[in-house]
Amino acid sequence: MSDPLSAVPPPGWSPLRSPLSRRALLTGALASTVAAAAGCFAPNAPTKEDVSGPTPGARVPIELWSGWTESAAKQIESILADYNRSQTAVVAKHVVVPGDMTQKLLAAVNANRAPSAAIVFGAGLSYQLAARQALVAVEDIATPAELDRMNSWMTPGLRELGRFEGKTYFVPMWSQCWGVFVNRTLAQKAGVDPDSPPEDLDALAEAWRKMTTFDSRGEIEVLGGSTTDLSVVTGRFLGRLVSEDGNTITTTDPGVVSAGRWIDDFWSSMGRKKMQNYVASLQGRGERSGNQDPFLAGIQATTLTGPWQYDSILRYAPKGFSWTVWPFPKPAGVTKRGIYTYGDGFVFPSRGKDPGAGWQLAQKLTGISGDVDLYSKLFTTWQCVNGPTSTQVDRSAYFRQKVIARCPGYDTIFLDELAHADYYLYPPKIPTSSTYTSALDAEFEKVRLGQVPLEEALAKVQSDAQTDLARWKEQHA
Template structure:
């Protein structure tokens, strides 16, 4: 089993190079894009060989391999998982290596540098990034008598558009709708961002029941009140899976959704030919106060604690973080670059007509990193459950959030106790890791 997990390298060359084992979650064209960059790196020098493996359920395998003392030298993970791994001493701090190699914060779109750090320490370097945006179906706008080039600018306007796009069947059930907050289903925990919510104060307090988040949940509650809980349930049951032509946005059942930069790939693969769409900042509750709001996350590359070839692993990271390889990767994965410096050629060659819009959003004043609290996994699951109850009309928003607040504050208090217990050990371990580099 250990061999299967880590130790066998059937593709490793025997020319004396240091083999850097790299695990990432990609498959399909995204894996091919990363493999092409790895091949370039391997061909461009004769000291290090990066052995790239596509690994399913990467988080679980990384957890087991790291705790077993046989981690890969480089791993790709989602930015939101970084705080948990960092606080459990599963990652190698990278400040010293980055400083030596001339990797600077100024080189990056700031939010992606932020999502690579935890408690002031750099633990990762950004790979392909993501921000969320409003994506709308222009044909559905036109059919509803709306200007297809003019997306809503506020939540109030979004709801006005929603009413115009709404089509009911004779029995009252919903055939088409402008927007529903749980499509796609994973976005419900973070709607508060567009109402100014922060989720935690950055220190000791969870802010699930802040006035801003309560406003977001009251907005969600307005859906079952206006459209009928059973109608919304029936509507959702008619939605096909995300990666299919029955995706409700691609099949013309929902006109406006919150999506990431990946949506281009799904439109290309699953939407009908000639599908007309647009991208803009998702409207906030108060555009004067909250402009161009978006949540940034994405993929980061880390060197797990206990990796055998830290310097060689960082050499590969350094290469990948240079403008040309990063552009090649992002072009191959149809995403935008996390670097500030991007060539015009990148945008010219990019197949996604809205990639520049996503890149602009990442640099907007309204950008927020995904909450970097170590309990985010359970916190977001709890928020999603509360949102689910509110959207079916079975819970009062304030009560649902009060429950989340109580539970999640208790969870975070426990996490802080763990941090307080480990802080001295961790600080010493991180300092020792950097001194060895």
């Protein structure tokens, strides 16, 4: 396997989420090959000069890179304006880097022109950059008081998301959580009670089958629901993709196998070719395609997704559209709540100008600084977009009135499971995370299409990824 870092679809992407999905909209064409840039970057631990704080007595310009454009960029820039008015030492500028964030970030680090901070979409990227010594750890730029404040603010499971090899390299703004949005009209028409959520995954699959309708040719007309996201389901089965010490690839872990079997069994029961034809018929429809969203257009009765679906409903749902949200159920016999989450958040490039100032800015945009109302405004850019990093946001009247009140079920379904899960599955915390997950996605697609048996596919990925990881460690010893 090569090491393209980000030359893969973003975590959670599936054929049932078109290229106009929420994440694709945020990133533009984020996935781009950066092997050349990674190869020419000479790892170098940050020097004392690299991690210096804001320079007293001067308004030093610093840059925040992100892939956000349009309304999201305007919101970030508005928040930056508030931040700049409170600063005497620095002035922050938002730099939009659509399409090739990773490549540009590595190139900038190599040329000693990196920004003070960047927002990346998925913690997996931070693990890979940290392994290449391309990032500064928060512990190297924060004061003891700031570290205490971060640790007391963030939900423990999300604090751990940002850690790699004992230090914090990624500070999430928010993190993903999951639920099942239901078209009440279609559910009732199929004899499924929308007010009685399925008790386990098998009951959910049965509800999906009942709500599916077929046309005169026997092709799927309205899909009851489905998922292709192995990681999301693996979280529910408490599976592991890599050992805790990061040395052993565990694709054949029982939880991964059970998750893959559940998805594959559903596709098989519906007819693999029919499912494939239905996906092809969507022709670019996705969660961010306005009223062409399959769920809002009435050609998909439910959608297993994140809370960003609220934004689509509020913006694009047709008049009279009746809906509700079910919890994403656990497998039968599994008592603990497991969740897969990957986050969107801040990293601090090594060799950047004043990463300490970038850290000060990150505290404002993650709630760590204590300005909860300012942090809450991020959740109105895309209404209820994801789960906040702390349960303490509910002390903000703004968050309660402008966020929770507009999204029924957001707090009781999505936020509850994110804050109180018993087990968190993260992107693999290894230097070769992207090549591993890319290979896993590709092989699992073959499984769903009936081309390769599940166990054979998982064993192949495990063997190849283990070899790839060992090779990387040998080359960078």
